[in-house]
Amino acid sequence: xSLIIQYPQIDPELFSISLFGMEFALRWYALAYIAALxxxxxxxxxxxxxxxxxxxxxxxxxxxxxxxxxxxxxxGVVLGGRLGYVLFYRPAxxxxxxxxxxxxxxxxxxxxxxxxxxxxAVIWFCRRxxxxxxxxxxxxxxxxxxxxxxxxxANFVNGELWGRPAEVPWAMVFPDPRAQVCPPEWxxxxxxxxxxLYEAGLExxxxxxxxxxxxxxxxxxxxxxVATGVFFAGYGISRFIVEYFRQADAQFITSENPMGHxxxxxxVGVTMGQILSLPMIAIGVAVILxxxxxxxx
Numbered sequence: 569x570s571l572i573i574q575y576p577q578i579d580p581e582l583f584s585i586s587l588f589g590m591e592f593a594l595r596w597y598a599l600a601y602i603a604a605l606x607x608x609x610x611x612x613x614x615x616x617x618x619x620x621x622x623x624x625x626x627x628x629x630x631x632x633x634x635x636x637x638x639x640x641x642x643x644g645v646v647l648g649g650r651l652g653y654v655l656f657y658r659p660a661x662x663x664x665x666x667x668x669x670x671x672x673x674x675x676x677x678x679x680x681x682x683x684x685x686x687x688x689a690v691i692w693f694c695r696r697x698x699x700x701x702x703x704x705x706x707x708x709x710x711x712x713x714x715x716x717x718x719x720x721x722a723n724f725v726n727g728e729l730w731g732r733p734a735e736v737p738w739a740m741v742f743p744d745p746r747a748q749v750c751p752p753e754w755x756x757x758x759x760x761x762x763x764x765l766y767e768a769g770l771e772x773x774x775x776x777x778x779x780x781x782x783x784x785x786x787x788x789x790x791x792x793x794v795a796t797g798v799f800f801a802g803y804g805i806s807r808f809i810v811e812y813f814r815q816a817d818a819q820f821i822t823s824e825n826p827m828g829h830x831x832x833x834x835x836v837g838v839t840m841g842q843i844l845s846l847p848m849i850a851i852g853v854a855v856i857l858x859x860x861x862x863x864x865x
Contacts, residue, residue, distance in 0.1 A: 573740045573759075578725045600722035604715030609638050611711040621789045628703035637693055641708070644689030645682045652681010656840065657817055679807075680844040702792035702859070709799035710779050716803075717772025724764035731761025731813045738762065746818070751826070763814035770806035778802060793859030801852025804845040811841045 578596070612634050616627040629637065653676045654662045654669055662669055690708065694701040723729045730742045733750045739759035741748070750758035779795060779802075788794040816828020816839050829837025 573738060575727060575740050575742045577743070596725045597722040600718040601715075604718045605638065605642065607714045607718075608641075608708075608711035609634060611714065612637070612707045615707050615710065615783075615789075621783065621787065622703060623700075623790055623792060628700045629707070633697060633699075637690075637704070640689040640693045641686055644685035644687070646685075648685015648688070649677035649679070649682030652678035652684065656681060656844065658819060661819075680848075683848075700792060702796060703789070706789055706792060706795035709795045710776075710783055712799065713772050713776030713779065717768050717776070720764050720768035720772060724762065724768070729764055730815055731763030731766070732815050733758060734761045734813070735759070736761070747815075760815070761813040763810055766810050766813055767806070770810060771803055775799065775802040775806060791859050791863040793855050793862070797852045797855030797857075797859060799852070800848050800855060804848030804852060807845045808842050808849070811839045811845070814839075814841070816840070 612629070613631055615621065616629055616631060616634065619625050619627045622628060650669070656678050658676070686708070690705060691701065693699070694704050727742050727744055727747075730740075730744070730747050733739075733754060740762045741757050741759050747760060748758045779798060782788045782798060783795060788798075820828035820830065820840060825832070827837060828839055830840050830843055831838050
């Protein structure tokens with residue numbers, strides 16, 4: 569191995585204070601969520617301030633409704649993300665320990681669950697206010713990559729969700745003892761792909777730029793649903809690709825299945841993250857095709 573990059577030791581806590589015998593801390597992860605929500609709100613508000621981007625030159629949501637929409641999205645992210653993690657990744661454990669399900673501060677959130685929670689929240693919100701569902705979804709599609717970027721950077725700061733063992737020049741040694749366990753035949757330090765940064769780049773920067781170019785260059789908001797479909801498919805493809813470099817969840821890894829594949833055909837297999845991404849890709853393509861047919865009608 570020509571080069572090993574040591575993980576930059578970053579304290580997950582910005583600061584902590586003691587009050588009444590209890591310790592309260594502001595963590596980078598929480599700050600990432602706060603920043604993502606604030607920037608998401610700002611992006612949606614700015615989009616609504618440009619009615620010429622939308623069908624009939626009319627923004628689908630008022631500024632006041634954006635604030636209520638943000639509340640619904642927060643609930644969808646938290647409840648969906650937690651329940652998704654419980655059901656998709658550790659159902660047996662939480663079936664035996666159901667009182668631990670609400671304990672969010674110990675970690676355990678699933679993007680696909682949070683995404684489904686947001687979908688349900690947005691559908692409820694649009695029906696309540698009689699709004700154009702696909703146009704509202706399009707606005708959120710443009711705002712979401714920023715949140716994904718901050719979230720993946722927070723994963724990196726926390727030293728979690730690292731990648732598979734690697735010999736690439738930018739491979740990194742993560743401090744968690746579990747990240748330092750490589751296959752028996754591995755020689756030298758157990759360096760891994762910084763897959764959190766791969767996800768930040770693909771899901772956050774690349775997908776965000778693609779959507780921005782389509783929205784402000786190709787004016788796709790005039791065709792409700794296209795931006796939403798691009799986001800669905802783009803995220804699914806990005807996550808599917810990164811899963812080849814990201815370490816599978818520990819509960820799926822065994823001595824007979826070191827890659828953590830859920831389905832395998834010899835050396836080729838797919839992880840839980842890839843299985844959950846396939847429906848997103850399919851839905852994204854279907855939404856784009858439906859939006860294009862509707863616009864052509």
